[in-house]
Every structure is written in structure tokens, then in C-alpha cells.
Amino acid sequence: MKKIVAVTSCPTGIAHTYMASESLEEAGKKMDVQMKVETQGSVGVENELTDQDIKEADAVIIAADTNVSKDRFGGKYIVEVAVADAINDAEALINQALEGAESGKESEVDSNLYSQVSDEKSKRKEKRTGAYKHLMTGVSFMLPFVVAGGLSIALSFVFGINAAEQEGTLAAALMQIGGSSAFALMVPILAGYIAFSIADRPGIAPGMIGGMLASSIGAGFLGGIIAGFLAGYITQWLKKTIKLPENLQGLMPILILPFLASLIVGLLMIYLIGPPVEGIMNGLESWLQGMTDANAVLLGLILGAMMAFDMGGPVNKAAYTFSVGLLGSEIYGPMAAVMAAGMTPPLGLALATVLFKNRFTRQEIEAGKPAWFMGISFITEGAIPFAAADPIRVIPSIMTGSAITGALSMLFGVGLRAPHGGIFVLPIPNVVSNLGFYALAIIAGTIVTALMLRIVKPKLEE
Amino acid sequence: MEVNEFINQNLIKMNLKSEDKESVIKEMIEIMAENEIITDKDEVIKKAMEREAKGTTGVGKGVAIPHVKSDAVKKPAVAFGRSKKGIDYGSMDEKPSYLFFLITVPEESHDEHLKLLAKLSRNLIHDDFRNSLLEAKDEEEVMSVLENI
Numbered sequence: 001m002k003k004i005v006a007v008t009s010c011p012t013g014i015a016h017t018y019m020a021s022e023s024l025e026e027a028g029k030k031m032d033v034q035m036k037v038e039t040q041g042s043v044g045v046e047n048e049l050t051d052q053d054i055k056e057a058d059a060v061i062i063a064a065d066t067n068v069s070k071d072r073f074g075g076k077y078i079v080e081v082a083v084a085d086a087i088n089d090a091e092a093l094i095n096q097a098l099e100g101a102e103s104g105k106e107s108e109v110d111s112n113l114y115s116q117v118s119d120e121k122s123k124r125k126e127k128r129t130g131a132y133k134h135l136m137t138g139v140s141f142m143l144p145f146v147v148a149g150g151l152s153i154a155l156s157f158v159f160g161i162n163a164a165e166q167e168g169t170l171a172a173a174l175m176q177i178g179g180s181s182a183f184a185l186m187v188p189i190l191a192g193y194i195a196f197s198i199a200d201r202p203g204i205a206p207g208m209i210g211g212m213l214a215s216s217i218g219a220g221f222l223g224g225i226i227a228g229f230l231a232g233y234i235t236q237w238l239k240k241t242i243k244l245p246e247n248l249q250g251l252m253p254i255l256i257l258p259f260l261a262s263l264i265v266g267l268l269m270i271y272l273i274g275p276p277v278e279g280i281m282n283g284l285e286s287w288l289q290g291m292t293d294a295n296a297v298l299l300g301l302i303l304g305a306m307m308a309f310d311m312g313g314p315v316n317k318a319a320y321t322f323s324v325g326l327l328g329s330e331i332y333g334p335m336a337a338v339m340a341a342g343m344t345p346p347l348g349l350a351l352a353t354v355l356f357k358n359r360f361t362r363q364e365i366e367a368g369k370p371a372w373f374m375g376i377s378f379i380t381e382g383a384i385p386f387a388a389a390d391p392i393r394v395i396p397s398i399m400t401g402s403a404i405t406g407a408l409s410m411l412f413g414v415g416l417r418a419p420h421g422g423i424f425v426l427p428i429p430n431v432v433s434n435l436g437f438y439a440l441a442i443i444a445g446t447i448v449t450a451l452m453l454r455i456v457k458p459k460l461e462e
Numbered sequence: 463m464e465v466n467e468f469i470n471q472n473l474i475k476m477n478l479k480s481e482d483k484e485s486v487i488k489e490m491i492e493i494m495a496e497n498e499i500i501t502d503k504d505e506v507i508k509k510a511m512e513r514e515a516k517g518t519t520g521v522g523k524g525v526a527i528p529h530v531k532s533d534a535v536k537k538p539a540v541a542f543g544r545s546k547k548g549i550d551y552g553s554m555d556e557k558p559s560y561l562f563f564l565i566t567v568p569e570e571s572h573d574e575h576l577k578l579l580a581k582l583s584r585n586l587i588h589d590d591f592r593n594s595l596l597e598a599k600d601e602e603e604v605m606s607v608l609e610n611i
Binding site: 010011012013014015016017018019021022023026039041042043044065082083084085087088200 | 513516517518519521522523527529531554555563565567570571573576577579580581583584585586587588
């Protein structure tokens, strides 16, 4: 029995996607063709095609009015049509697909590195679920505040390291913008948008209030994360539990939810959760500040390896979130280690494609050029296409390089006040301390990554 | 989640008066407005026309499913209308449309609502389902066809 896999998608993702899917499935039944249809609609991806499905398929049908990535169908015959064509005449499409497959044609698959990276990123975004998704929503809303705050503070140091203490000066103003405003909002925004991700709009108020409390009682970003989740789930629970008569329902979002949820979250934060988290946070801060060289190197190694392990996935984001959170506590070492370690995987791979051409395919050598740029921009995901092609060799290599970079950065005592930006933030005065050593750490990791690849990757034939 | 949470007899119009595409969209949106499903009629009309501009929602087989996702929509709903004469809706198969489903959902919608709409859409492919809608005598009969999806 022939097998066809298909993807259907339309701009709104409410109706056509599913009609096309039904139509293809029905036609498949009639024609005795095994049919699996992935729908990319407003509910997200359903009935997702597995690698196994695609491998077994004789041909691929894409019926979509939106951009559907074709990368995963490399080597298969693809029929690409508007979604309406599948609704109207699915049988003709199936015939067309089977005939095409018969004739042995393959469709060209785009091997552009940028599109692969952005596809991968959006795929990951779709896959994010549960607590991780909520945390990432919070972090992504928080980042602009960290950038604005970190760079303003760094600028104030242009006038001298203590210049901001003179009231009325520009340095003091910059400090006021960055330190006492932007950074003060960091934790409330983080908490507010974690709660927003869980409970929609009603979550924002209790989340931000909880985050503000976490900040003011010294529970820091850890407290903020807890406050955000508490606020989100409590609001959600209240929304489901409280049943009001129809004519009073308008009071729910405006009066009852924000007040009750904020009250519960606030009291929990102050009496129950705040104090122990404050203790943990203080312990963490004093450990990080008074760390011995050996411990610093160890932390750098671990953070560095985490950054490279899944290149932008949950482990990477855990290390990243930890470091960004610490910026609010004026601890800048881990941020430096994490950014450097996130830059070396694409850089090391790019270097390796230049130095050791006989170990990479022609496509990979081409992809090496944009990888340089992704590396210096701190887009760790630039390493994904290489890692996807040969994970067992590439991932350990880039982890080794990143771990070394992270460790060196911590050993040299480099601090970084900006949460992102790659080399482009480095020229801003005082954003990074020990710039020379920082560059050294990044270069060392890049070279180690390339050498590791030289050792573990076998020579290719031809 | 049941069908009758989206649609009820007030949202069904057995004999649409319009004779062209734009007026049928407006006529259907008017039904939504009368039932206080939407807060801003003009906005919804604009969104619906924008969607049509991207590609007709006249999917052929005599069915059209204009749809709108907007903040001007209070809750997910479906309005059903039928035209005895048929309306030239610029459908894919260039034939007139007889069955109209206007689907409105708020920007932020629950998956369960969307899944039910997806199920409704899937049913439209089936000849039996369409025929029973075409032959339904009154609103009540339409409801019972829809409730059995």
C-alpha cells in the first residue's frame, strides 16, 4: 500500500486547514492509499508527522496558503498547492503525488542556513509547553528591560566608576534610568508575564505585584519566578472555581480576580515563600561573590557546557536565565561566561569548515560562512544544522569548546552587564570588564571547538 | 464543549436575502451583531474582507466559510445562513454557494473552541452533511444536524 504524508495550513487556521485534511483523508480511504495529514492550524500542530512517517512515505503533499517548511521532506517528491485545491480535488492531488514519486523525481530542498535556523527556532517555540513555555514568555518580556538597564548603567561608568554618586550629574541620571528604574522592573515584569502566559491578562496584576514583593523582600529573580507561577496558577484556579451569576460576570476580570489573586499571592510571598527564598538567594549571592578560583572555573565549565548542549533549547535557556537573573543582583560573571560560551559553537564550526574542509560536505562548508556571523551575534542556534547532521560528534565538540570558554571567562573575572548582543555590545564602554581577556576566552573556545571537530569527525570520501 | 455553545437558533438564517458576496458577508455579520457576539461591526467586516482578499473562503461544493479572528469578537460563535438561489461567492470551483458559515473567534481563544470549529469544518467535506443542511426545513432541523457532528 502506498503511503502519502501531507501538511495542511491556512492563514487563520480555523476552517480550511481542517477541511483540506478531511478531504485528503477521505480521498486516501477511497483510493486505498495510506494517508497521514498534519494540520498546522490555530490549535497549533496536530497529528504531527514523525520522522518515521516521512521516511515511509512515497510522496508529500503540502496544501497550504502559508509558509510550510519543506526541509524535513528532503529527498521526497513534493506536490505543493493551495489549501483550496486539496479541499476541491484531493484525489487528483494524490494521483499527481504518486505519479511524481513513480517517475523518481525529487524536489530541491532549501539548504540555506538562515532559513534552517529560523525554522528550527519556530519549531521549538511551538513545542514549548507547560512550565518551560511560561518561564520563557516571562524571560522574553524581561530581556528588553535588562538590555536597557544594563547598557544605561554601563554608560554611567563612562564618567568614572563612582561618578553616579554625585547627584545631579548625567551619570547619576543614567544610573537612575538603568539601576533604579529598568532593573527595578526586571523581576516584576518576569513574574507578571509568567503569570500572563498561564492565566492570560488577569494574571498580569497579581504576577507583577508578587514579583515586586519578591524584589523588595530580597527574594530576587528566584522569588520572582515563584511569584509568577503562583500568580498564574492561582488566577487560573480562581477563574475556574468562582461561579458568579451571569449579570455579575463582568466583575470577575476587573475586580474579583486581580484583588483576590494579588491578595493570596502577596500574603504567600511575604509570610511563606519570601523568607526561605531570600535565604537561598542571599546564600547564592554571597557564594558567587566570594567564590574561589576553582569554584569559579567549575561554574564556568558547567554553564558553558549547558549553553552548547542543546543550542538554544531548555538546558541552554536554563543557564542563560540563571545568568540574566543574577544581573539584577549585580553579579556579572556568569553572564559573561554564558554569552561567550554561546558564541563559540557557531564560531568553532565556522573555523573548522575553513581549516578542515575534507571533513565537511560542500553544503556545510557553504553554511560555515553565515555561521561566523551568527557566532559573533551570540546566536548559538547557528550550530544546529551542523549538530543535526552529526549530533554524536558535533555536540561533544562544541560543548568542550564552550565549557573551556566559560571556565576561562570566569577565571579571568570577566563581567558583562548586557544580556545579549554578541560582540556588538562589547565596544560600549564598561559593558564588559577585562575586554582583552574576554576576547581571549572566546578565541580559545573557538579554536578548541574546531580542533575537537578535527579529531572526532572522520574524513569524507571524494 | 458542545455545538450549542457556538450556535443557536437565533444565529441561523434559513433564507439569506443577499445576492452578492459583499452583502452576504455583511448580512451574516449583522446576525452576529444582533446577538451581541461582536462589539464592533465595522471592524469585523473589515477583517472578513481582508481575509477574503488573501484567498476566497468559498471552498467549493456550494459552501463558503468566511471567518474572522478579532478582538472585536466577544466569544467564539458560528452563524449559519442558507441561500435558496445561490450566491456567486467567487468560489474555487466557480459555482454558486448555498451554505454559509460565518465563524468568529476572539484573538485569544481556547483550544477546545478551535477544535470544535475544526470538527465542523471537517464535516463540511461530507456530502451527507451538506445535503441534510440543504434540505433542512427549519432552524430546529439545522441545529439537530449540527449537534450530531
